[in-house]
Amino acid sequence: MRKYLPVVLSLIVIAVTGYLVVNKKKENHSAVTENRVSVKSVGTFSPQRSCARPPQFLKQLNIAQPVVIDLSQKRFKGIALLYGKQFQKALHPKTWEQYGYFGTYTVDKTGNIYLVPMPFISIFPTTFNLQKNIYKLESKTGKLSLFMHFDDVIPNANNPYGVEAIVYDCEDDTLWIAAIDESDYQRQKGVIYHIDLRSKQVLQRVEGFDALSLQLLRSSQGKYLLAGSARESALYAFSLSKGILNEVPEKLLTLPNATEHIRKIKVKGKNRLELQSIPFSYALIAQTGHRDRTYYNAVWNEKQQQWKIKKQ
């Protein structure tokens, strides 16, 4: 009987090895499958202290904080700063109306406010040209001026939108800007620009994404540029490495209502985003009031690797 021991042993070795190989392969396969359907994670994150400072001219005018930037276009055209008890006082020089209506803004570390335009209710002869620019409200003087003009932004009757979203990067003193003018019903041809504030030079130009809102996020996995899509009710993330944007975004989450598009993104707490949405259809906007917006809390559950989205 002993003489068959090598044969028996070799069979046992092959059987055990076979068992391990089959199981290992199944494991690998299921891992691949799971990876395919798993939700994209940007890691854990917390609110970062902003470097933005209030405009210096407020001090000269003896206007104390808190001050609210009003771009609702309901009481004031352009920009107005609301302050005082229940924000009933308003600072709104006539010159702040000269560039039409503004959609959103960002503030830099010295208190300059950068504004992007918005077409509103009716088209005037100046409307399309105004959508090609970024505007700057000077921190020291409160003077509103044209900061930068984009020749390649060309709004038209089928898409009156131009420059649409903006966010300031405290780390390298740059602006991230999105324009959506080139898109039409079939094609998404929006552009994200990375702009050096001092030289006004375009550092990077990423094509093919319509962003209605932008926000920077630093997480356990690195730095990201978050973008609310103008075409769908979804939030995307572009990873950022050494100031260079990865041109392929990852979809993070989708809101429950298909007509709502994310207009503002705020990091409100540990793993918590506040998303403000508006109905957006690349047609003219008539309503900009508070009741026309919807607010969502999007909380990232690291354990379950999923977003929980709840209307506020």
Added chain:
Amino acid sequence: MKRENKVAVGILVIGILVLAGYWFMPQSSEVTQTEKPSIPVEERVILPQYEKSIYQNIPEVQNYLADIRKMIQKGQAILPLQRSELDSNAQKVQVLLLADPEFTKDTKQGEKLLHNDMMRILPAIISSLGEKSRNICQSHTCYQAEKYNFVTNTTTRAIVDTDTLKVLSVERYSGMQPDISLRLTHIAQAIALNAPEVKKELGFTPARKDITMANVRGTMKESPCENTSHLCVAPTFSDHQKEQALWAVVDLTELKLAAAKWAGLGKTATPACIGERSLQNRYIMKHFCQKDSFLEKNGWKITYRLTGSDGLEIRNVTFRGHKVLTSAKIVDWHVSYQQKGGENLDTSTETYIEGRRVEFVKGEDGNYLFGYNDAMGCPLFSTSVVLAFNGPQVRELKNGDGFMLTQDFRNPKWPMACNYRYENRFEFYNDGSFRVVGVNKGRGCGDNAIYRPVMRIDMAVDEKENFYSYDGEWKLWEKEGSEKVQRSFLSNSVSETSEADRYAYKIVSAKDASRGYYIEPNHGQFNDNSRGDNATLFVTRFKSKEGDKDLLTLGSCCDLSDDGVERYIEEKEDIADDHPVIWYVPRIRNDAREGHEYCWADTVIGEDGNLHVKVWPCTVGPKFVPVGKR
């Protein structure tokens, strides 16, 4: 080496080779995926083509409406659940809650009862309980009950201790919809099964067994209708072989099919993607904004499309082979409101009402005018604020003497104040006549509005045409110009032929004056309750940039001496034997006086306890009648 050892080595070598082969062999599922890639299903949208009245003949709907009417007549506002949906405890809870003042508090508006449905009564779910209720319900039996208020779009949830028959809590959720009752589920299924659009799409008459009811509201999620003030559900017909499903969005507030959509069975077919409004928008964009459509009926051939800001445009229209129109459309609606107190008006800064910039113009007698310019057009990628709903429709005329092509444009929030609804309509008659019609359905910001639709009509009678007006005799317009369309000369021109009596203008071929069209302004003679056009007419020389393509808003909303077209006639160019274009700008004053409403809409609570929109349209526009018989 011994023989046994050789065999063992052989087994090891062969075994290792087999395992290596297995390791590098692709998994079966991956092979399947490679061989049979999933085919993306084209998402196709179907909009309802029938009035909601067709659903009121369905027995389930008839009985439901009759029960609601009986209930309101009895002075009750909550339609109870049927006994078959309730266990014995739930029956007690229903009786208790129907008499509970807190639970029924929101069922009246003034003296009017508001339609509510009890939706479900079931043992309380732990996550629905507050702290106080949770403590009690640990030792007692508790039930939760939910009702839905169809008028205020509010869900009320009560927690009841059935051991002591006490109401522990009542909470209201505004803008939220609950899970629906079994009765409403059956009604939704019946509507989906009876919808002609669904039968046509499926290619057979479906049965109840073919439906799966979409789990669209696990607890109180958003309704799939994007008109979220309505209660909507989405019964689904799945075709597993083709890996697609037909989603029928049923509006239970209106009791009708709201829209339907073919979609894949994958994860993309979530209820969030099938909202009524987004379905409509996609359908309208694909079929009417991205391409021309073609209609051939009763001898007429019409190309039509929706524009970015000039409403519904018809182009290249022929009747029995003869060219009639190159283009006709309404490019703009000027909306102005007249107010007293103009002497104190400060126009140094801009004013906004409901988020809209308001233009002010000082008038005479201390009056002033303010208002907006409204562009109508495609719902996506356009410069419009009054957007196309439902796509163009073809309907027979009341008298049976022709048909109309019509398009509905609305502010999404109509009929709320400061929201508008317009209809662009083209009527085509069997005798070769046609009429360009603008219909205003209110409601606007007040009862003192003046509406001015700007109509552009480019005829195609011949390459060279002449335009005439009639003031006792036909007078050729040599140059561009404008005039108020008067009525007085018509009744005075008794010596003229009856034909010339009726028509204020004509446009004819420069070569052959017997070929062309008379223009019959509307003075209220078309039996549509119109109070007349009171129009200004302009004739300009054709220029491509003057409206042949999409025109952005034109002129002032509120300066009544400026219709916008004046800028095209400043140079008074020659138009005789040329290519004249007609611009026709009616002027309508709205009326909100009870019994005299005109260009007005109102929302009222009806005898059935539900909201009903009442519309008093005003209809304007000239008729074009062929000079010679075709």
